[in-house]
Amino acid sequence: MQAPFSTFSTFRQTLAAAPSTDVRAVAGAQERNRQLTKPPGALGRLEDLAIWYAGWRGDPQPQINAPQVIVFAGNHGVCAQGVSAFPPEVTVQMVANFEHGGAAINQLSKAFGAKMDVYPLDLDIPTNDFTVGPAMSEGDCVAALQTGWNAVDPEADLLVTGEMGIGNTTSAAAISAALLGGEAGDWTGRGTGVDDDGLARKTDVVAKGLALHQNRDALEVLRCLGGRELAGMAGAIAAARHHRIPVILDGFICSAAALTLAKTADGALDHTVAGHLSAEGAHRRLLNALEKEPLLQLGLRLGEGSGGALAIGVLQGAIACHSGMATFAEAGVSDG
Template structure:
């Protein structure tokens, strides 16, 4: 990413918010007109009808289709993990990345079932971010560069992007980012994550509170919240969402950590997430709170809390179904079915 005239990398990110395209309203009208002629009562497919409009509107297609979907998983390690905020050691991040590559993770199986592409982005796993309780997670140049790296997930002509993550300790930094954006204390934004006990929850809350106190004077800027309290996978996911908007690629956001990344963009401009659906509400308690703070309604509620894009991938199956229903159903005239009198 080239720097702006001021030399500040974040200025280039901020400039994109003035250039965001909207959805194709002509495509939306065409989808609505066809929907009114399909062999079903009006509105009878509920949110599936809304998904067809959303998909086609952002793709610019009167006949929405999902032919090149991608699940992008961003993996990062965190300095704060050394404070006992997770039930697993930081080495598990790399081990799980290897498991993804070998096809042995849950996300691999979901991608097979729904015919989704899968890419895993290793974000310098051998170099954890700074411990947010004593220093910023990233400097400005590093955060902007990681956002730019995340933007590469939209390359290759994809027409639907589902984003997820892997990173031991990242529900702690997600909680810190949520608190930095929307207020509250560590206790307001923590959950069991990978399965910590009550003492682990207390350590997570304490780490967030320490980080909020340390960085308090910088939390009025969402990008500063991201770089000081977040991590590389959050920065990359935010970049991927932003790049998808610039290319009018619909996005499905996964669980708590991915939603925290999206929330950074929301706080900069709520309309910046209009091209996004939130795949599910996870069993991580603060996820529902974060979705509510942004006024977002998830597509699924399956009690999942695995991460790694699994909820977004499951929702991608719904989106594919919505597109196929809309384009494949017969109209009343084609089927010779009498319309409502």
């Protein structure tokens, strides 16, 4: 299905018209959970995850058979300001690594049975340096949103979006600060490992971007301070909602992309959970603002969708227990 929008205005309308959870499936999943051979609440958060998943799939006893991982890649003009420990050429090199199956995300996707797709977005045309002007035109940003939307397989039953883009923690910090407030230093971290001087430069760059692009709505913030890969992730997360596909969010950059949806339409992230808490310092603050509690906390800071992909296993475990366990009646066990 091609993206049903061609402007920011029609994208907002698409988000506003997105479906909600299936309350009957939720009720059925809750009833099934009460009958399973375990003490009430004994599986903790796994029980809540299974019921949440059932509601979005419209099935009180669902299965996970076709997870999809999508990695979007983009280059950032703001890298000219020295905000990253790595040169922009690494984005192209890592895309080749993804395509040849050599990256961490390839191994994690394979481990959890996920189909993995990679979308390089105009890597030969970096976004504009957001300290001197908007990173993208509306047309460029919408094109990236459309690519993300169209990348989602409607037959998938779980989605993880990841990214590759040297400099994109700078964009994520700027987006978070623009939409949630605070100083540039509150949101700017070391990303791929910049030293103290690099962190100071990066913080100054974020502050300049915030000063130049003030008082804008969420999609305008994405356009002015973001990157094509962030817009791609936002488009994919929105498409998943349209197809009733639950989403596991990855780290700081993915969460910043998702924030633009949350600030565009109320409840736009109800079909998502946070896969993990990354080592990027501001990620916890961002997740708190999104009211998302991470499933894992392993000190990851790789990106690529790696933390989200690892969390597929948690959700698979939740669904395996919910849908596969016997009820007290089926097992002939007294429920007291």
